[in-house]
Amino acid sequence: MAFTGQLAVITGGGSGVGQTWARQLAADGVIVALLDVNTEGMEATASGFETIHTFEVDITDSGAVSAVFSTIETTLGPVDRVVNAAAIMPFGRLVDEDPRVTNKVMSVNYGGLVNVATAALPPMLERGYGDFISFSSMTGIIPGLLMGAYASSKAAVQHYSEILYHENRDSGLRFCCVCPPAVATPLWRQAEATVVPKLPARGETLTPDQVIAEVERCLEGGKPFAFPGKQTKFGVWMRRLLPGLVWKASHEAEGF
Numbered sequence: 001m002a003f004t005g006q007l008a009v010i011t012g013g014g015s016g017v018g019q020t021w022a023r024q025l026a027a028d029g030v031i032v033a034l035l036d037v038n039t040e041g042m043e044a045t046a047s048g049f050e051t052i053h054t055f056e057v058d059i060t061d062s063g064a065v066s067a068v069f070s071t072i073e074t075t076l077g078p079v080d081r082v083v084n085a086a087a088i089m090p091f092g093r094l095v096d097e098d099p100r101v102t103n104k105v106m107s108v109n110y111g112g113l114v115n116v117a118t119a120a121l122p123p124m125l126e127r128g129y130g131d132f133i134s135f136s137s138m139t140g141i142i143p144g145l146l147m148g149a150y151a152s153s154k155a156a157v158q159h160y161s162e163i164l165y166h167e168n169r170d171s172g173l174r175f176c177c178v179c180p181p182a183v184a185t186p187l188w189r190q191a192e193a194t195v196v197p198k199l200p201a202r203g204e205t206l207t208p209d210q211v212i213a214e215v216e217r218c219l220e221g222g223k224p225f226a227f228p229g230k231q232t233k234f235g236v237w238m239r240r241l242l243p244g245l246v247w248k249a250s251h252e253a254e255g256f
């Protein structure tokens with residue numbers, strides 16, 4: 001593992017990739033602070049580890065996020081790594097979607113990252129040490145039908161993360177924005193409760209471990225973007241070189 005610090009904060013640590021990563025880090029002796037609205041999930045993550053601490057925080061609340069980072073720095077110690085895994089993923093045709101839902105997706109997936117970055121990074125930058133990991137998605141690069149709100153939020157995460165990296169590239173911190181394809185986690189239940197777009201569901205599905213391993217590799221290699229999975233790298237090139245073909249596949253898959 002590329003991490004040599006003592007304390008990691010993980011948003012969305014009550015489920016999926018955040019949960020797996022928290023338990024991996026704790027097993028390696030790292031103190032972990034989870035920020036999530038999912039208290040049951042956080043309890044499950046922390047089970048068996050006295051060094052995993054749970055904080056019920058909605059990351060869309062900038063005041064609460066700032067307060068919790070002050071509490072963590074005061075009570076647990078300096079934050080060495082931040083993993084921004086919290087997100088929501090309802091799908092649907094944009095014009096049919098309640099605008100409150102579309103805006104909430106942006107507020108959690110992008111706004112939450114903004115709140116965490118501005119709360120966590122100033123002391124980390126002052127110390128000149130630490131990792132800052134954000135979660136975009138393949139859909140942030142390759143937009144497709146029925147995933148407008150989520151894909152837009154993940155495109156915003158990508159631009160934000162790229163600029164954040166360049167603004168702080170001489171700071172001593174390591175930045176990585178990961179763009180996974182489908183990952184086998186409970187996030188897909190939200191798609192199943194709304195609409196499941198056929199095209200991404202046909203592609204490769206990774207495990208949380210595979211995604212985490214690719215991020216650790218990118219951090220070690222100083223790469224600001226991680227694209228886990230073979231199809232992901234191919235998809236990135238397809239989108240750049242043949243965007244019309246990518247849209248054709250999306251229209252054919254969804255049937256409109």
Ligand SMILES: NC(=O)c1ccc[n+]([C@@H]2O[C@H](COP(=O)([O-])OP(=O)(O)OC[C@H]3O[C@@H](n4cnc5c(N)ncnc54)[C@H](O)[C@@H]3O)[C@@H](O)[C@H]2O)c1
Binds near residue numbers: 011017041135136182
């Ligand atoms: N699962 C996939 O197919 C997939 C693919 C590409 C990218 N990603 C990204 O990977 C990251 C991890 O996703 P996952 O699959 O582990 O999801 P998940 O649903 O398993 O876990 C997400 C966690 O975020 C928490 N959360 C949601 N809203 C919150 C809020 N307002 N405040 C605090 N916590 C909140 C949830 O309670 C949940 O515990 C996400 O950013 C997701 O967009 C996932």
